[in-house]
Amino acid sequence: MTEAKADLAFTLEEATAKISDLIGAIPAVLTEYRCPLCEKVFASYADLKQHYAIDHVGAVPPVTVMLTLNGKNCEVLIEPHWTLKRTLQFRLGLTGAKHMCDKGVCGSCTVIMDGRAVLSCQMLAVECEGHEIQTVEGIAADPKWKPLIDAYCRWDAMQCGYCTPGFVVSAKNLLDHNPNPTEEDIKEALAGNICICGTYPRHAQAILEAVEKMKEGAVTNG
Numbered sequence: 001m002t003e004a005k006a007d008l009a010f011t012l013e014e015a016t017a018k019i020s021d022l023i024g025a026i027p028a029v030l031t032e033y034r035c036p037l038c039e040k041v042f043a044s045y046a047d048l049k050q051h052y053a054i055d056h057v058g059a060v061p062p063v064t065v066m067l068t069l070n071g072k073n074c075e076v077l078i079e080p081h082w083t084l085k086r087t088l089q090f091r092l093g094l095t096g097a098k099h100m101c102d103k104g105v106c107g108s109c110t111v112i113m114d115g116r117a118v119l120s121c122q123m124l125a126v127e128c129e130g131h132e133i134q135t136v137e138g139i140a141a142d143p144k145w146k147p148l149i150d151a152y153c154r155w156d157a158m159q160c161g162y163c164t165p166g167f168v169v170s171a172k173n174l175l176d177h178n179p180n181p182t183e184e185d186i187k188e189a190l191a192g193n194i195c196i197c198g199t200y201p202r203h204a205q206a207i208l209e210a211v212e213k214m215k216e217g218a219v220t221n222g
């Protein structure tokens, strides 16, 4: 195995630790205000706005938004039209919510907002202020959901894997509301997630196994 390939080979535990580090590294507040038009950096939002008034007359300045992501507050500087998906990917380095259709039809960008599965490509980030958002990274880093991630790996419920984060988020949202789902419940909950590789049967098998493992864990842990 070449060195580059060796770097890509890590265990599920190592992957979970990397995700926790990634979430932990997101700063809570902005420390620099970079102009998206000319890349000049300012020490405060007021300075950036003044720069727009002088140097980019007529352009719409970026806005600051405070998001609550995976239980953590973080302030971001974005253009007002940015979607939550774009903000997650390009400001916060959270690439789990995938860019597939960008039209609200495939489910690959699913996140949970205030206990409801929503499509991050259809939400403006500014609309998300004051709401609790959970991404697939937060789910993967939470030991409670390890049986779900394990079951997805064990059942190989993916081919290219591009749609998989969206399925996992929808599955977690289902189990939050219905910890003992039937196969029909699972099909209904995942109906908004499209997999062009056709992995559909494996998702129900993985989720049903995760449910059993979580029950066993609950009994064992008392």
Ligand code: FES
Pocket: 098, 099, 100, 101, 102, 103, 104, 105, 106, 107, 108, 109, 110, 119, 120, 121, 122
């Ligand atoms: S990328 Fe959001 S629904 Fe397809």
Ligand code: FES
Pocket: 157, 158, 159, 160, 161, 162, 163, 164, 194, 195, 196, 197, 198, 199
């Ligand atoms: S595994 Fe490839 S799109 Fe679903």
